[in-house]
Amino acid sequence: xxxxxxxxxxxxxxxxxxxxxxxxxxxxxxxxxxxxxxxxxxxxxxxxxxxxxxxxxxxxxxxxxxxxxxxxxxxxxxxxxxxxxxxxxxxxxxxxxxxxxxxxxxxxxxxxxxxxxxxxxxxxxxxxxxxxxxxxxxxxxxxxxxxxxxxxxxxxxxxxxxxxxxxxxxxxxxx
Amino acid sequence: xxxxxxxxxxxxxxxxxxxxxxxxxxxxxxxxxxxxxxxxxxxxxxxxxxxxxxxxxxxxxxxxxxxxxxxxxxxxxxxxxxxxxxxxxxxxxxxxxxxxxxxxxxxxxxxxxxxxxxxxxxxxxxxxxxxxxxxxxxxxxxxxxxxxxxxxxxxxxxxxxxxxxxxxxxxxxxxxxxxxxxxxxxxxxxxxxxxxxxxxxxxxxxxxxxxxxxxxxxxxxxxxxxxxxxxxxxxxxxxxxxxxxxxxxxxxxxxxxxxxxxxxxxxxxxxxxxxxxxxxxxxxxxxxxxxxxxxxxxxxxxxxxxxxxxxxxxxxxxxxxxxxxxxxxxxxxxxxxxxxxxxxxxxxxxxxxxxxxxxxxxxxxxxxxxxxxxxxxxxxxxxxxxxxxxxxxxxxxxxxxxxxxxxxxxxxxxxxxxxxxxxxxxxxxxxxxxxxxxxxxxxxxxxxxxxxxxxxxxx
Numbered sequence: 121x122x123x124x125x126x127x128x129x130x131x132x133x134x135x136x137x138x139x140x141x142x143x144x145x146x147x148x149x150x151x152x153x154x155x156x157x158x159x160x161x162x163x164x165x166x167x168x169x170x171x172x173x174x175x176x177x178x179x180x181x182x183x184x185x186x187x188x189x190x191x192x193x194x195x196x197x198x199x200x201x202x203x204x205x206x207x208x209x210x211x212x213x214x215x216x217x218x219x220x221x222x223x224x225x226x227x228x229x230x231x232x233x234x235x236x237x238x239x240x241x242x243x244x245x246x247x248x249x250x251x252x253x254x255x256x257x258x259x260x261x262x263x264x265x266x267x268x269x270x271x272x273x274x275x276x277x278x279x280x281x282x283x284x285x286x287x288x289x290x291x292x293x294x295x
Numbered sequence: 296x297x298x299x300x301x302x303x304x305x306x307x308x309x310x311x312x313x314x315x316x317x318x319x320x321x322x323x324x325x326x327x328x329x330x331x332x333x334x335x336x337x338x339x340x341x342x343x344x345x346x347x348x349x350x351x352x353x354x355x356x357x358x359x360x361x362x363x364x365x366x367x368x369x370x371x372x373x374x375x376x377x378x379x380x381x382x383x384x385x386x387x388x389x390x391x392x393x394x395x396x397x398x399x400x401x402x403x404x405x406x407x408x409x410x411x412x413x414x415x416x417x418x419x420x421x422x423x424x425x426x427x428x429x430x431x432x433x434x435x436x437x438x439x440x441x442x443x444x445x446x447x448x449x450x451x452x453x454x455x456x457x458x459x460x461x462x463x464x465x466x467x468x469x470x471x472x473x474x475x476x477x478x479x480x481x482x483x484x485x486x487x488x489x490x491x492x493x494x495x496x497x498x499x500x501x502x503x504x505x506x507x508x509x510x511x512x513x514x515x516x517x518x519x520x521x522x523x524x525x526x527x528x529x530x531x532x533x534x535x536x537x538x539x540x541x542x543x544x545x546x547x548x549x550x551x552x553x554x555x556x557x558x559x560x561x562x563x564x565x566x567x568x569x570x571x572x573x574x575x576x577x578x579x580x581x582x583x584x585x586x587x588x589x590x591x592x593x594x595x596x597x598x599x600x601x602x603x604x605x606x607x608x609x610x611x612x613x614x615x616x617x618x619x620x621x622x623x624x625x626x627x628x629x630x631x632x633x634x635x636x637x638x639x640x641x642x643x644x645x646x647x648x649x650x651x652x653x654x655x656x657x658x659x660x661x662x663x664x665x666x667x668x669x670x671x672x673x674x675x676x677x678x679x680x681x682x683x684x685x686x687x688x689x690x691x692x693x694x695x696x697x698x699x700x701x702x703x704x705x706x707x708x709x710x711x712x713x714x715x716x717x718x719x720x721x722x723x724x725x726x727x728x729x730x731x732x733x734x735x736x737x738x739x740x741x742x743x744x745x746x747x748x749x750x751x752x753x754x
């Protein structure tokens with residue numbers, strides 16, 4: 121008899137306790153981040169989309185060699201040799217630089233290998249690396265291009281700014 | 296190299312408060328290195344730029360919310376939380392004030408009836424017309440109670456469930472807390488394809504939703520919404536409601552059988568077993584109420600609970616032992632009758648897809664939902680009438696707020712309890728469900744009748 125009533129009491133108590141838990145959680149503020157209108161900024165060491173600064177780059181090819189997925193390509197800038205204008209002479213500047221985000225595995229090896237200070241290629245905090253076409257995956261930089269770079273639209277034969285991922289990189293830490 | 300300069304202009308310099316704490320610690324300036332190709336000096340750690348608020352890309356949450364549960368430490372410090380509490384308080388106060396301003400609805404109903412009678416008399420129409428029009432109005436009101444309740448209850452359930460799970464629920468539709476979500480869902484359901492499976496028994500399949508939903512609307516006839524505020528003042532109101540509410544089981548079994556699907560059939564069989572079983576304790580648990588009130592009329596039952604014991608209202612739930620026990624049994628059996636979560640084995644998603652309404656789509660499917668929420672509202676009103684004194688005020692000093700506001704408030708409290716139970720408990724197994732009913736609820740509802748008899752004998 122006592123066992124029966126204690127069982128009933130324990131069951132009822134557990135039920136009420138469970139309901140109190142849900143009631144408590146109901147009056148707590150919701151943890152939802154309303155994503156398109158609110159965005160969390162990731163931590164400092166987050167490896168987001170790569171940014172590149174064509175002004176700092178010395179075109180040393182270390183990032184190209186460091187990249188395990190061979191997604192980086194670059195070409196040296198050249199000037200004509202003053203003695204023999206037919207010969208083009210390499211300078212420590214980059215002519216063009218591309219990163220294929222379709223291949224990139226966000227490992228930070230390129231940034232670590234970069235000898236310039238501040239880094240010429242670095243991970244931003246941008247996690248919105250989303251593409252509508254394969255063209256958009258290949259970011260291209262030339263002298264004067266913004267850090268985010270541009271992509272080559274093969275249909276329209278024009279360089280275009282990437283869409284929808286230009287905010288979070290503004291607050292990133294560049295070493 | 297003009298680009299970086301432009302970038303700099305567009306991004307205003309940050310105040311230290313807006314700087315990302317993690318970034319500020321290690322970083323030399325983000326924008327500084329762009330102009331000079333020479334290595335930037337280490338010491339020149341400029342503050343990071345504040346991101347510009349941008350309609351398109353939204354706003355960034357910078358130093359406040361690295362991990363959203365940190366909000367729980369001091370919710371009242373959040374402006375949105377305080378605003379929400381204020382809005383909730385304002386809504387309740389507004390409803391109470393509106394109620395006080397409108398007064399008893401039965402007074403307005405009498406006026407409307409007199410108006411119709413005068414109109415009919417002026418036109419020299421037969422006197423029956425008055426009652427016919429009056430009944431039509433009452434029927435329409437009762438019908439719309441069920442329909443509008445569907446809209447309200449589904450939205451509320453989604454909100455409550457979301458907040459119990461620390462989400463926000465519908466937010467965008469309609470603007471304010473997604474109030475138009477169910478309306479738009481209704482439009483969507485109307486536009487959806489209405490599929491009848493080839494294996495289905497066409498007529499029975501089409502008829503089942505109607506048989507499920509019609510008894511709910513009919514059963515609302517004797518429900519009192521306040522003092523003198525019932526569509527039909529039936530002397531056997533309780534019996535009438537229970538009789539009609541029992542008919543829906545047939546619709547559920549029809550739906551399960553006619554769908555031509557093993558899951559639906561199993562769901563229908565389980566539903567019949569469960570609903571028929573839980574009818575018993577549900578009926579027996581209110582026998583003590585009927586014994587105390589001495590009537591099956593819902594208005595009489597509500598009126599029997601008027602008055603106060605030294606400030607405590609003489610509601611049936613406050614009767615020692617008998618009241619709470621009857622209340623709990625009736626509540627549990629009502630939850631089981633509506634096939635809601637702790638007792639939702641007829642539509643168990645994880646085992647039976649969704650039970651008897653697996654093969655229903657579009658409007659037929661939504662009619663099942665309408666019936667479910669109609670039964671929730673019916674049970675809420677019955678709980679309020681039987682155990683919470685109907686339209687009686689909980690305060691002895693209150694003579695301002697009319698009975699229909701109290702009735703509505705109590706019914707909504709009970710409906711909240713339904714939603715609360717739904718989103719707290721996991722599903723019972725079929726054998727546990729039957730054990731609980733036959734070995735616990737039913738014996739205790741019998742015992743409760745005996746207690747009530749003893750109470751009446753020695754009172």
